[in-house]
Amino acid sequence: KKLKDGLLSATAGSVEESKDSSGFSFEETGSTVSITVVGASGDLAKKKIFPALFALYYEGCLPKHFTIFGYARSKMTDAELRTMVSKTLTCRIDQRENCGEKMDQFLERCFYHSGQYDSQDHFAQLDKKLKEHEGGRIPNRLFYLSIPPNIFIDAVRCASLSASSGNGWTRVIVEKPFGRDSESSAALTKALKQYLEEDQIFRIDHYLGKELVENLSVLRFSNLIFEPLWSRQYIRNVQLIFSEDFGTEGRGGYFDNYGIIRDIMQNHLLQILALFAMETPVSLDAEDIRNEKVKVLRSMRPLQLENVVTGQYKSHVRGGVTYPAYTDDKTVPKGSLTPTFAAAALFIDNARWDGVPFLMKAGKALHNKRAEIRVQFRHVPGNLYNRNIGTDLDRATNELVIRVQPDEAIFLKINNKVPGLGMRLDRSNLNLHYAARYSTEIPDAYERLLLDAIEGERRLFIRSDELDAAWSLFTPLLKEIEEKKIIPEYYPYGSRGPVGAHYLAARYKVRWG
Numbered sequence: 001k002k003l004k005d006g007l008l009s010a011t012a013g014s015v016e017e018s019k020d021s022s023g024f025s026f027e028e029t030g031s032t033v034s035i036t037v038v039g040a041s042g043d044l045a046k047k048k049i050f051p052a053l054f055a056l057y058y059e060g061c062l063p064k065h066f067t068i069f070g071y072a073r074s075k076m077t078d079a080e081l082r083t084m085v086s087k088t089l090t091c092r093i094d095q096r097e098n099c100g101e102k103m104d105q106f107l108e109r110c111f112y113h114s115g116q117y118d119s120q121d122h123f124a125q126l127d128k129k130l131k132e133h134e135g136g137r138i139p140n141r142l143f144y145l146s147i148p149p150n151i152f153i154d155a156v157r158c159a160s161l162s163a164s165s166g167n168g169w170t171r172v173i174v175e176k177p178f179g180r181d182s183e184s185s186a187a188l189t190k191a192l193k194q195y196l197e198e199d200q201i202f203r204i205d206h207y208l209g210k211e212l213v214e215n216l217s218v219l220r221f222s223n224l225i226f227e228p229l230w231s232r233q234y235i236r237n238v239q240l241i242f243s244e245d246f247g248t249e250g251r252g253g254y255f256d257n258y259g260i261i262r263d264i265m266q267n268h269l270l271q272i273l274a275l276f277a278m279e280t281p282v283s284l285d286a287e288d289i290r291n292e293k294v295k296v297l298r299s300m301r302p303l304q305l306e307n308v309v310t311g312q313y314k315s316h317v318r319g320g321v322t323y324p325a326y327t328d329d330k331t332v333p334k335g336s337l338t339p340t341f342a343a344a345a346l347f348i349d350n351a352r353w354d355g356v357p358f359l360m361k362a363g364k365a366l367h368n369k370r371a372e373i374r375v376q377f378r379h380v381p382g383n384l385y386n387r388n389i390g391t392d393l394d395r396a397t398n399e400l401v402i403r404v405q406p407d408e409a410i411f412l413k414i415n416n417k418v419p420g421l422g423m424r425l426d427r428s429n430l431n432l433h434y435a436a437r438y439s440t441e442i443p444d445a446y447e448r449l450l451l452d453a454i455e456g457e458r459r460l461f462i463r464s465d466e467l468d469a470a471w472s473l474f475t476p477l478l479k480e481i482e483e484k485k486i487i488p489e490y491y492p493y494g495s496r497g498p499v500g501a502h503y504l505a506a507r508y509k510v511r512w513g
């Protein structure tokens with residue numbers, strides 16, 4: 001992408017020709033970019049946003065003239081912000097030469113302004129400081145809302161009224177959650193649109209910025225061998241799996257209000273599903289891709305409670321260590337029924353996918369950390385080798401696995417002959433293991449997404465009709481779970497999750513991979 005245009009200059013932090021969506025380079029237009037991280041004192045800013053901005057600077061992907069401002073209520077000086085930020089910056093490749101110097105140069109471009117999120121005056125003060133740094137160049141301004149959702153609107157109102165760019169662009173990155181159901185999401189969109197046009201809003205789903213999710217379309221549309229098989233004719237089921245081997249640690253307060261279905265399924269897994277299942281877009285333009293994704297979402301069958309299993313982790317002692325229950329978190333109300341695990345069978349009622357179960361599974365405090373797409377193909381009709389395969393015919397069907405993380409890989413399980421005089425079949429992997437194939441480190445999703453927002457590339461951001469369709473699918477189910485106070489199946493911390501997930505899959509003749 002950006003790297004595609006050969007825009008990288010040899011000198012970090014000074015891309016000579018970095019281009020905007022208008023096609024003009026920032027330098028040609030004498031423009032500048034100011035990035036304001038609203039909520040700069042928070043967890044996400046420290047953990048992801050500042051490190052991603054530094055990585056972009058280090059790689060020479062930021063325009064020559066740029067400034068970064070942290071904005072939050074906490075009192076901090078510029079120097080204190082820099083000290084805070086410096087703790088999480090890393091040179092990800094191999095401690096390359098001059099890394100320390102690059103960090104210092106980057107930190108010199110970082111500033112801080114303390115203010116309330118609902119104060120136009122405070123944002124006007126920020127505006128004044130931004131202008132000083134912009135030095136008369138055309139000001140382009142990006143605001144990253146890294147704050148709790150209940151203050152999104154205040155911050156957008158104040159930023160747009162007091163600190164938006166006069167003659168450049170103003171864009172706002174909004175972090176999830178975008179509401180907690182159709183109603184609240186629509187209200188949020190309506191409120192945002194009082195101050196912003198849709199094309200100024202960049203709703204982030206960081207899973208779309210992950211390398212292997214980006215690669216999904218490449219795999220499908222630039223290889224002859226996959227796309228012809230990509231339908232109900234050849235695919236038996238598709239699995240979308242997210243698991244973490246730690247609990248809600250420190251985010252219990254937020255999580256209890258949302259639960260795993262809203263936290264992971266309605267956005268990260270559903271977005272992957274839409275990309276996986278969409279028809280070929282007219283082009284790679286953002287609108288063409290998002291048009292196809294939204295069609296998939298709108299073709300999905302409403303989710304039935306009977307096709308969903310929920311779970312919650314309970315305390316578990318292993319090797320003398322006690323792992324806490326979800327409800328042991330002090331910020332979680334006692335007796336909370338919020339699911340920390342869910343499995344669901346979804347269906348797309350269109351010609352391509354009619355009858356193919358898309359099984360989703362997401363959970364916290366499970367036995368491993370992984371995010372995977374698993375595609376199980378049908379049996380070979382009249383397979384000549386059935387008797388050489390053994391009794392487990394299901395296990396002998398082809399499976400394509402896209403391991404999004406960790407240890408990124410794409411592998412295809414095939415049947416082959418065990419070498420020797422006999423005729424025994426074995427299952428092996430044709431394996432594209434990223435660490436073995438590529439020596440460069442994979443960029444963090446936030447780097448890709450921040451760079452896209454700076455360049456005005458919307459392909460990896462969620463359009464409002466996609467969001468509406470995603471909520472329409474999950475809202476009735478979520479209401480039913482909450483109204484009926486469905487009790488989650490309890491599973492021990494560090495286990496494989498509730499057995500109910502296996503029964504659900506078995507109902508569709510599926511075994512989880």
Ligand code: NDP
Nearest residue numbers: 039041042043044045072073074146147148149175176177
């Ligand atoms: P934090 O809870 O750390 O909040 C960020 C900052 O917002 C805080 O430092 C605080 O700054 C201010 N803030 C917090 N609570 C309030 C409040 N009630 N009223 C006014 N200001 C408040 O959030 P995160 O950094 O964890 O997340 C930011 C956003 O990103 C959220 O929308 C979250 O859902 C989303 N997100 C976070 C992820 C993560 O891993 N942390 C992952 C994915 C999404 P100050 O007091 O200085 O003003």
Ligand code: BG6
Nearest residue numbers: 176206244263264268371405445
């Ligand atoms: C966030 C969720 O969106 O994604 C978290 O709110 C989750 O609960 C996180 O831990 C997982 O992201 P990643 O990139 O670490 O897999």
